[in-house]
Every structure is written in C-alpha cells, then in structure tokens.
Amino acid sequence: MPMKLSNRTNFILTVALVFFVWLLLFFINGHMNTYMIRIVSLIGIYGVMAVSLTLINGITGIFSLGHSGFIALGAYTSALLTMSIHQKEVTFILDKVAWPFNSVQLPFLPATIIGGIVAAVFSFLIGWPSLRLSGDYLAIATLGFSEIIRILALNLRSITNGALGLKSIPQYTNVWWSWTWLLITVLFVGSLVNSSFGRALKAIREDRVAAASMGINIFKHQLLSFVIGGFFAGISGSLYAHWLTTIDPRTTSIGVMLTFNVLIMIVIGGLGSISGAIIGAGLFAILTEWLRFLEEPMKIFSFEFSGIAGLRMLVFSAMFVMVMIFWPRGIMGRKELTWNTLYSKLRRGSGESNE
Amino acid sequence: MNLYTFLQNLINGLSLGSLYALIAIGYTMVYGILRLINFAHGDVFMMAVYFAFFLVTLGKVPWLISFVIAILAAALLGFTIDRVAYKPIRNAPRVSALITAIGVSFFLESFAVVVFSGIPRSFRNIYPKFLNNMLILGGHEEVKYGRNVIVGGLRIPIVSFVILIVTAIALVILWWIIYKTKIGMAMRAVSVDIPTTSLMGVNVDGVIGFTFALGSALAAIGGLLWATRYPQLWPYMGFMPGLKAFIAAVFGGIGSIQGAVVGGFLLGLTEIMLVGFFPKMAGYRDAFAFLILILILSVKPEGLLGKRSVVKV
Amino acid sequence: MNEILKLDHVTMQFGGLTAVNDFNNHVREGEILGLIGPNGAGKTTVFNVVTGVYYPTKGKVLFNGLDITSLKPHHITHVGISRTFQNIRLFQDMTVLDNVMVAQHHEIATKDAEKYLVKIGKSKYGANSTWFWRSVFKLGYLRREKEMKDKALNILEKLGLRKLAAEKASSLPYGEQRLLEIARALATDAKLLLLDEPAAGMNPSESQQLVQLIKWIRDEFRVTIFIIEHDMKVVMGLCERILVMDYGVLIAEGTPDEIQENKKVIEAYLGEEWSHVAE
Numbered sequence: 001m002p003m004k005l006s007n008r009t010n011f012i013l014t015v016a017l018v019f020f021v022w023l024l025l026f027f028i029n030g031h032m033n034t035y036m037i038r039i040v041s042l043i044g045i046y047g048v049m050a051v052s053l054t055l056i057n058g059i060t061g062i063f064s065l066g067h068s069g070f071i072a073l074g075a076y077t078s079a080l081l082t083m084s085i086h087q088k089e090v091t092f093i094l095d096k097v098a099w100p101f102n103s104v105q106l107p108f109l110p111a112t113i114i115g116g117i118v119a120a121v122f123s124f125l126i127g128w129p130s131l132r133l134s135g136d137y138l139a140i141a142t143l144g145f146s147e148i149i150r151i152l153a154l155n156l157r158s159i160t161n162g163a164l165g166l167k168s169i170p171q172y173t174n175v176w177w178s179w180t181w182l183l184i185t186v187l188f189v190g191s192l193v194n195s196s197f198g199r200a201l202k203a204i205r206e207d208r209v210a211a212a213s214m215g216i217n218i219f220k221h222q223l224l225s226f227v228i229g230g231f232f233a234g235i236s237g238s239l240y241a242h243w244l245t246t247i248d249p250r251t252t253s254i255g256v257m258l259t260f261n262v263l264i265m266i267v268i269g270g271l272g273s274i275s276g277a278i279i280g281a282g283l284f285a286i287l288t289e290w291l292r293f294l295e296e297p298m299k300i301f302s303f304e305f306s307g308i309a310g311l312r313m314l315v316f317s318a319m320f321v322m323v324m325i326f327w328p329r330g331i332m333g334r335k336e337l338t339w340n341t342l343y344s345k346l347r348r349g350s351g352e353s354n355e
Numbered sequence: 356m357n358l359y360t361f362l363q364n365l366i367n368g369l370s371l372g373s374l375y376a377l378i379a380i381g382y383t384m385v386y387g388i389l390r391l392i393n394f395a396h397g398d399v400f401m402m403a404v405y406f407a408f409f410l411v412t413l414g415k416v417p418w419l420i421s422f423v424i425a426i427l428a429a430a431l432l433g434f435t436i437d438r439v440a441y442k443p444i445r446n447a448p449r450v451s452a453l454i455t456a457i458g459v460s461f462f463l464e465s466f467a468v469v470v471f472s473g474i475p476r477s478f479r480n481i482y483p484k485f486l487n488n489m490l491i492l493g494g495h496e497e498v499k500y501g502r503n504v505i506v507g508g509l510r511i512p513i514v515s516f517v518i519l520i521v522t523a524i525a526l527v528i529l530w531w532i533i534y535k536t537k538i539g540m541a542m543r544a545v546s547v548d549i550p551t552t553s554l555m556g557v558n559v560d561g562v563i564g565f566t567f568a569l570g571s572a573l574a575a576i577g578g579l580l581w582a583t584r585y586p587q588l589w590p591y592m593g594f595m596p597g598l599k600a601f602i603a604a605v606f607g608g609i610g611s612i613q614g615a616v617v618g619g620f621l622l623g624l625t626e627i628m629l630v631g632f633f634p635k636m637a638g639y640r641d642a643f644a645f646l647i648l649i650l651i652l653s654v655k656p657e658g659l660l661g662k663r664s665v666v667k668v
Numbered sequence: 669m670n671e672i673l674k675l676d677h678v679t680m681q682f683g684g685l686t687a688v689n690d691f692n693n694h695v696r697e698g699e700i701l702g703l704i705g706p707n708g709a710g711k712t713t714v715f716n717v718v719t720g721v722y723y724p725t726k727g728k729v730l731f732n733g734l735d736i737t738s739l740k741p742h743h744i745t746h747v748g749i750s751r752t753f754q755n756i757r758l759f760q761d762m763t764v765l766d767n768v769m770v771a772q773h774h775e776i777a778t779k780d781a782e783k784y785l786v787k788i789g790k791s792k793y794g795a796n797s798t799w800f801w802r803s804v805f806k807l808g809y810l811r812r813e814k815e816m817k818d819k820a821l822n823i824l825e826k827l828g829l830r831k832l833a834a835e836k837a838s839s840l841p842y843g844e845q846r847l848l849e850i851a852r853a854l855a856t857d858a859k860l861l862l863l864d865e866p867a868a869g870m871n872p873s874e875s876q877q878l879v880q881l882i883k884w885i886r887d888e889f890r891v892t893i894f895i896i897e898h899d900m901k902v903v904m905g906l907c908e909r910i911l912v913m914d915y916g917v918l919i920a921e922g923t924p925d926e927i928q929e930n931k932k933v934i935e936a937y938l939g940e941e942w943s944h945v946a947e
Contacts, residue, residue, distance in 0.1 A: 063450055065457075129653055136392050137652050139453060140601065144645035147598070155638040188804060195803035196816065199766050200773045203759050210757035213719060215745035215774025215856055224800070251591060260461050267454060310468035317462035324455040325443045334761060 005339050013339045018183065025175045037175060038243070039289055044178030045239045046281035048185045050265040051274055052232035055189050057263075058272035058334070059198070060225040061205030063139045066126065067233055068258040069146030070119040072153060074234025075241035075254060076160055078115035079169045081106040082242065091167055095157040108172040112181075112238040119234025120227050122149070127226040131219060146259065153249035165248025166241075173243040181239060182278070185232050190274055192228070201225055205272075264320050270332030279331055288312055359509045364631040365624070370515040370584070372623025373522035377577030378600035379607070379615035380529070381433075381570025387546040387610035388566055390449060394456040395436055397597015398463035399571045400578030403429035404478070404588060405471050407579060411481050418481055426575040433571025434564045442560065460594075467590035478586035488513050518580045525576055526616065532569070533612070542566055546610070595641060602648040608661030617660060622647065670697040670732070672860055672892050673718065673749075678727035680713050680916075687713040689916040691727070695860065700886060700893040702907030704900075704927075706936055709913040711896045712754055715862050719751055720744045731860070745774055750858030752849040754865050754896075760838040764829060764848055767837050768820040771855035776803075776812065820855060826888065827851045827881070843874050847881075854889055861885075863895040867902045875899055879906045904928070912936065 005013075028040055049071065056064050080088070080101045088097045096102070106114070130141045153160045160166070192198055200221050203211040212218050237254075241247045251257055261284065269280020294311040323330070335341065378400060385393045403425045410421035440459050444451055489510045533539035541562045544552040553559045581596060582588065599622060607618025622644060630637045651658065673695040680688040688710045695701050703711050716722045718729055720741040729737045731747055739747070750771075759767050776799040803809045824830045827847050832840060837848060846866055853861055863882070867875040879902055886893050897903045903910060904924040912920040912927060914936035920927060927933055 063453065129649060133652050133656065135449060136390070136453065137605070137656065140392065140605070141649055141652055143598070144602075144648050148642045148645050151639060151642040191804045191806060195806075195809065196769070196773045196776055196813065197800060197803055199762070199770045200777065202762055202766075203770045203773075206759035206761055207757045209721070209741075210753065210759065211770070212741040213745060213751055213753075213757075214771045214852065215742050215777075216770070217740075217742045217777065221777075251594065256594070260457060263454065263457065310465055310473065314462070314465035314469050317458055317465050321440055321455060321458040321462055324451060324458055325440065328444070328447060328451050 066142030074115035074237025078238035123230025270330035272334035275337035276332030368624035368627035372620035376619025397593035401593030403575035429575030608658030705913035
C-alpha cells in the first residue's frame with residue numbers, strides 16, 4: 001500500500017464526499033421534521049462563523065474578539081435589503097427608514113454578498129488601527145469595536161430600528177443555502193491556507209519577528225486574513241438573520257455572547273484547524289439543542305422538575321472552562337482531518353505485517 | 356451649561372469615576388502580576404451585588420452587615436476563581452489564559468441567569484433611603500403647583516458624596532496594605548519578578564491568590580456603590596462596567612495602581628461631561644469609552660502613567 | 669572590492685543606554701566577516717539595526733549604495749539581506765519544508781521590490797493581488813508552488829536536511845535546528861547573510877563541520893557572510909576579517925592573527941591584568 005494518497009485520489013475522494021453530503025442533505029430535507037432540518041441549516045451557518053473566525057484566530061494567530069460585530073453587519077445589511085419595502089415601513093415605527101433601504105429590495109443572494117462586502121469593508125477599517133496592537137490589547141480593541149457597532153445599531157434608529165430590531169425577515173435560509181455557503185467558505189479558506197499565503201499566515205502565528213525577517217509584510221497579511229474572515233462572517237450573519245427571522249442589538253443575541261459562542265466552537269474543535277472548526281460548530285449546535293431538555297419541565301424519580309432557563313449555557317460554559325484546563329488543544333488541535341490521516345489510521349488498523 | 360450644572364456634572368463624574376477606579380484596580384493588579392486580563396472581574400462584582408440583595412431580601416440581614424458579607428464573599432470568589440481556573444494553566448500560552456478567563460466570565464453570567472433569573476431586580480429598597488436625598492445648594496424659592504419649591508441651584512444626590520468618601524477610605528486602606536504590610540511588599544515583589552520572588556521563599560501562589568481576593572473585594576465595594584447609584588440588577592450588569600473599568604486601567608497605565616485610579620476618574624469625568632455637553636449623544640456614552648481606548652492604544656499604548664517597554668529580539 | 673554593506677557612523681541609543689556607539693565599518697562583497705566581543709557588547713544590536721528591527725539614533729546603513737536605514741524588516745529581506753537568530757526562531761509547529769518554503773513567499777507577495785526600492789527608496793508594499801487570487805483559485809499557481817518546493821528541497825539537500833523535510837521543526841535535534849535556520853535564510857535568495865551565533869551549543873566536531881559548511885555555502889550560493897560568534901575556534905577558522913566590539917564601540921579590526929595579538933581585544937575579554945600576554 002502506498003504511503004500517501006496521490007493528489008488525484010484526494011480530489012476524487014473529496015468530490016465524492018461533497019456528493020455524498022449533498023445526497024444526505026437531500027434526504028434530510030425530504031424526510032426529517034422541520035425542527036431537525038432547521039438544526040442542520042444552523043450547523044451550516046455556525047460552520048461558516050467558525051471557519052471564518054479560525055482563519056483569523058487559529059491560523060493567523062490574531063486574537064480577535066470582534067467577530068460578532070461583523071456578523072451583525074452582514075445580518076443587518078442583508079435583512080434590510082431583502083425585506084419588502086412595505087414590511088420595512090411597517091416595522092420601523094420609531095424613525096422612518098433611511099435611504100437607500102426605503103426604496104430597495106433585493107433577492108437573497110445579492111443581499112448576502114453585499115452583507116459580506118459591508119462586513120469586509122468594516123473589517124478593513126477596524127483592522128487598520130487594531131492590528132498594530134499586540135495580543136491582549138488587540139483582543140480588547142476588537143471587542144470594543146464590535147461593541148461600538150452594537151451601540152450604533154442600538155442608536156441609529158432610522159437604519160436599524162434601534163432596540164426593537166428587525167422582525168419578519170423572510171426565512172430564506174435552508175439547508176442548501178447554508179451548506180453551499182459553507183462549502184464555498186471551506187474551499188476558499190482551505191485553498192488559501194494550503195498555499196504560500198497560508199504558510200505565511202501560519203508563520204506570522206508562530207513567530208512574528210522571524211516571519212518579518214523572512215520577508216513577510218506582517219501587517220498586510222494580517223489585514224488580509226482579517227478582511228477575508230470578516231467577509232465570511234458577514235455572509236454568516238446574513239444566513240443567520242434569514243434563519244432566525246429577527247435580529248436585535250442585544251448583547252445576548254448578536255453581541256459579545258455570539259463571539260464567545262463561536263470562540264467556544266473553534267476552541268473545542270481545535271484552534272487552527274478548518275475541519276476542527278466545522279466539527280466544533282456541529283457539536284455546539286447539537287449539544288445546545290440536546291441540552292435544551294434541561295430547560296424543559298421533566299420528572300426525575302417522580303420529582304417534578306420545572307425547567308430552568310439558561311441551564312444549557314451554564315453547562316456549556318462549565319464544559320468550556322474544563323476543556324481549556326485539561327484539553328486545550330481541542331479535538332483536532334491544529335491538524336486537519338484529511339484523507340491522508342484517515343488512510344494512515346486504516347493502514348495501521350489493518351495490521352503491520354508489511355512493516 | 357451654567358455653573359451649577361457644570362458643578363453637578365463634575366461631582367457626578369467624579370463619583371462615577373471612583374466606581375471605575377475601584378473596579379479598575381483589581382484588573383490592573385492581576386494584569387501587573389500575571390499579564391492576564393481577568394474578564395471575570397466584572398462578573399465578580401455582579402455576584403457580590405446579588406449576594407447582598409438576597410441576604411437583605413431573603414435573609415433579612417441588615418444592609419450594612421450584608422454588604423460586609425458580600426465583600427468578603429467576593430474576595431473568596433476571586434480567590435477561588437484563581438485557584439480553580441487560572442492556576443492550572445499558569446504556564447500555558449497567554450491566549451489560552453485569556454480564553455479561559457472569557458469562559459469563567461461566561462460561566463458566572465450563566466450561573467446568575469440560572470440561579471438569580473434574568474428578571475431585572477431593583478436595589479432601591481436595599482440601602483437606606485436617605486442616600487437618595489438631594490443636597491441642594493443655592494437656587495431660589497418659587498411657588499409652583501401651590502407649593503414652595505426650590506428651583507435651580509446645585510442638586511447633588513447624597514449618594515454621590517458617600518461614593519467619594521467610601522472610595523477615599525478604601526484607597527487609603529489599600530495604600531496601607533500595599534506599602535505598610537508584608538503581604539503588600541510581597542505583592543509588589545511578585546509583580547516585578549515571579550521566579551526570583553519565589554526563590555526568596557515567598558509563597559507566590561498565595562500572594563497571587565491574595566491579590567485576586569483584594570481586587571475582588573474592591574470590585575465588590577465598587578459594585579455595591581454602583582448598585583446604589585444605578586439600582587437595576589441583572590446578570591449581565593457587570594459586563595459593561597467591567598469593560599469600562601478595564602479601559603480606565605489601560606488609559607491610566609496597565610499594571611499601575613495609581614494609573615488605574617487616575618484612569619478611572621478621568622474616564623468617569625469624560626463620560627459625564629460628554630453627556631452633559633451633548634445630551635443628544637447620551638445613547639453613545641458607552642461607545643465613547645471604547646473610542647478613548649482605541650485612541651490611547653494608538654497614541655500612547657502604555658497609558659498615561661505607564662512606561663514604554665522594549666522587547667528584546 | 670565592492671562594499672556590499674556599509675554602516676555609516678551608526679549609533680543606537682535606548683533611552684539613557686547607548687548600545688552601539690558610532691559604529692563605522694563595512695562588509696566587502698564575498699567575504700566572511702566576523703563580529704566578536706564580550707556579552708552585551710552590542711553585536712546583535714548591530715544586526716538588528718541592519719535588518720530594520722531598530723531605527724538607529726544616528727547614522728545610516730547602505731546596501732550596495734542604497735540607503736536602507738529606514739526600511740522595515742520585510743523590505744530588508746526583499747533587498748537581499750537575511751539573518752538567523754541568537755535564540756532559534758524557527759516556525760516550530762510547521763514542517764522543515766514549510767519553514768524553508770515560507771522564506772520564498774516574499775517573491776510572490778510583492779512586486780519586483782528591488783527595482784522599486786532603488787527608484788523611490790520605499791516599497792509599494794502589500795500582497796500582490798494577482799498572485800493572491802491565483803493561489804486561492806489555483807490558476808497557474810501549482811507550477812509556481814512546485815518551483816518553490818523544488819528549490820526548498822534543493823537547499824535542504826545541500827545542507828543535509830532533506831530526509832527531515834516532513835518533520836516538525838520543533839522535533840529536530842538542536843544542531844539540525846541551527847542548520848535549518850541557515851537553510852531558511854538562504855531560501856530568501858539573500859546576497860548577504862547575517863548569522864547570529866550559529867555555533868552556539870554545538871560540540872567541537874559539529875562546529876568544525878559548520879566552519880566547512882559555511883565556507884562551502886559562501887562559494888556555492890555566492891553570498892557574503894557577516895557572522896557573530898563566541899566560539900573562537902570557529903571565528904579564527906572561518907573569518908577572513910574580524911571586527912571586535914566592546915561596550916558598543918568598535919575597538920579593533922583585522923585578520924585573525926592580528927586580532928589574537930591585539931592588546932585592546934585581550935583587555936576586553938580578559939581584563940587589564942592579562943594585557944601583558946600581547947607583549
């Protein structure tokens with residue numbers, strides 16, 4: 001048996017996997033209940049959030065805590081573009097809707113892309129001052145910027161409808177949209193990471209001084225990573241808004257809590273691994289839904305136990321802290337789940353008689 | 356803005372500033388020793404306030420004793436957090452420590468949601484009513500709605516004075532601890548050089564634990580005073596003040612206690628003055644703290660009282 | 669002989685501390701120049717000034733006549749200067765091969781920097797947009813990647829590291845790590861190599877091999893070598909010319925024989941009581 005799979009084998013296997021996943025989605029869409037379908041869509045959305053954040057935090061080593069800001073930008077922008085003009089007039093009761101949103105309505109795809117672009121532009125503007133700072137300060141600065149975005153959303157009533165938020169956003173997101181965007185994100189980011197640029201980003205993460213000495217323009221490459229991550233965060237925001245059908249500027253919905261959630265996903269999955277990010281996103285979605293039972297009334301040994309709201313997050317955060325203490329590499333660490341790793345596991349499993 | 360309003364805003368700003376200062380000290384002490392931004396700090400003060408609240412409402416304990424117990428409980432909580440969550444990863448990369456701190460913060464907030472429920476509660480009945488009274492200076496009498504009313508003049512809630520006085524006392528006690536006791540000396544030594552200090556026979560972990568406890572106690576005092584001024588309690592109440600207190604600490608020079616105090620007062624003053632001069636911008640008052648942060652990090656990252664450090668290549 | 673590098677009255681001060689004081693010398697193209705001196709003499713600081721890590725308080729640095737004093741480190745590499753570090757700074761979590769390939773990234777990430785730098789003294793920095801998109805969408809990129817990979821493997825082969833190409837840099841033995849740092853610096857296509865204590869921690873036989881290797885590298889890759897070293901056997905066996913620093917000041921210059929007899933040098937290393945040895 002050969003040591004490594006050839007490039008062509010890799011390619012064929014990957015295409016086969018995508019095909020298989022699509023078949024699976026088709027089956028899910030046709031045969032499972034609405035609730036499960038929505039969860040599957042959510043996994044796709046979380047996947048895009050996680051992969052975009054892991055590019056910035058895990059691969060380039062930029063500790064950004066501002067992800068929710070870019071998600072919010074994508075969410076608001078795209079929702080404002082897809083809602084019908086009549087719907088907007090009805091929703092905006094505090095202030096009249098501002099131009100251009102009062103006269104524009106776009107289909108889902110262009111609205112999502114514009115959401116991504118808006119998020120990318122803001123990533124550029126925010127990255128420019130923030131990336132000059134070192135580790136801890138960078139984290140707080142990006143956190144600060146995402147809070148500024150949230151506070152702007154709270155106050156610019158003619159654009160965002162203030163504290164009331166946007167309601168009755170058309171529910172466009174389904175498994176196809178979310179998983180296709182996930183595929184696009186993975187292909188783009190994966191291809192980037194597997195190129196010379198990816199090596200440069202990892203070098204920046206490993207040792208900035210040495211990377212600069214090897215000719216890498218640290219600032220420009222960090223900005224590049226930040227903007228790409230921001231773009232896909234915006235995309236995920238759009239998908240999320242059209243899944244949830246409402247968005248509002250509370251801390252717990254698209255504020256810092258969301259950033260923490262995505263951070264949990266990529267830490268559990270493995271900081272620096274794209275496949276880890278997806279695994280983390282999937283685990284997060286499934287676990288938060290499965291743990292929902294903790295918040296429902298139930299009987300334990302004939303004791304009536306009325307559900308406690310928020311118990312899920314308590315369990316989750318406790319798990320998260322324990323993972324950080326005992327298992328900081330997460331599931332994948334920095335390694336990717338590639339065909340080669342599976343293949344070598346199979347080889348080892350099938351006996352070492354040839355060694 | 357007339358003179359009275361200006362003075363009013365000045366005093367309000369100073370009182371808000373002292374709250375930020377009390378909380379900022381905890382951040383700066385921990386950062387000075389461990390280079391860790393203790394995200395959970397703001398949540399510790401939230402826990403202290405809730406604890407006092409339940410002691411008074413459920414335990415029927417007199418408010419002063421409840422406050423003292425709450426402060427001690429906060430100190431214990433801070434110490435425990437360090438022991439349980441931060442000590443095991445003392446040698447891990449700083450990113451891991453930061454993420455863990457975020458996790459602890461998240462945990463405390465979730466805990467509060469579950470145990471105290473997310474319903475906002477009021478602190479108004481907890482502390483003595485007289486704190487709500489206004490001190491009125493100047494102004495003139497007028498007949499309004501059939502009664503004699505004093506119009507204009509300087510109106511300052513008594514609580515603002517109380518905050519300033521309590522803060523001053525707390526700072527004096529803190530100064531005494533740090534400069535006049537052995538443990539304080541140990542704290543100063545640990546913040547300079549951990550390996551050497553431990554070689555001198557100092558129980559470094561104990562000193563670090565004490566630092567957390569002390570910072571948490573100060574945050575609890577700040578939190579209880581905060582709740583008298585802004586009496587709404589909810590599980591995430593510590594998030595924004597904590598963040599702003601951190602900004603104040605960076606503003607004044609992270610790692611320096613004097614810096615935290617100066618930064619806290621300046622931030623409080625700026626925030627109140629901003630709203631005073633531009634009432635229309637009131638909704639943005641939180642955003643302003645962040646703008647100040649970004650400005651100071653771009654222009655003078657070591658803060659007002661901090662020293663620039665050169666990294667050896 | 670062409671002066672490939674010139675340090676023109678370079679002074680570096682950090683607050684009240686003068687790390688380098690009026691350093692005035694040059695490196696001749698093709699030579700192996702040594703820089704020695706007691707610990708704290710300011711040798712690495714000189715390297716840091718040359719490579720753009722520090723901006724000198726006074727003075728200029730010229731590379732082939734081009735003023736590179738204010739250039740940032742990554743620009744310095746474009747121009748053709750590369751270095752290794754006193755404390756090994758490899759990309760620990762990346763493979764040996766990736767470490768060397770990363771050093772070639774700057775060629776596709778910037779436009780033809782040297783021409784530009786000569787013209788305006790600054791680089792129009794940034795990711796070259798066509799190569800970025802081409803690398804993501806893999807248009808005409810795979811051939812480029814193969815070229816980089818072949819060149820990297822070639823360098824590794826010449827330094828005897830080829831077998832370790834797939835290993836993580838952190839798993840290499842100490843001596844191999846130092847060699848990898850040199851391989852990485854070579855991969856940047858530098859014409860001037862600054863080696864900071866490459867023999868540190870090596871045993872006598874390893875350091876002898878290193879001497880031969882560095883001489884061979886100079887001839888094979890046609891580079892100029894500027895080396896800081898503490899191991900005197902390496903310095904005397906390798907360098908054609910030696911500069912000696914003490915307390916930030918250049919106190920002596922000469923051939924190995926001249927330096928060994930130099931009174932000031934002996935004083936600097938051993939103290940005044942020993943200066944009589946020179947007589």
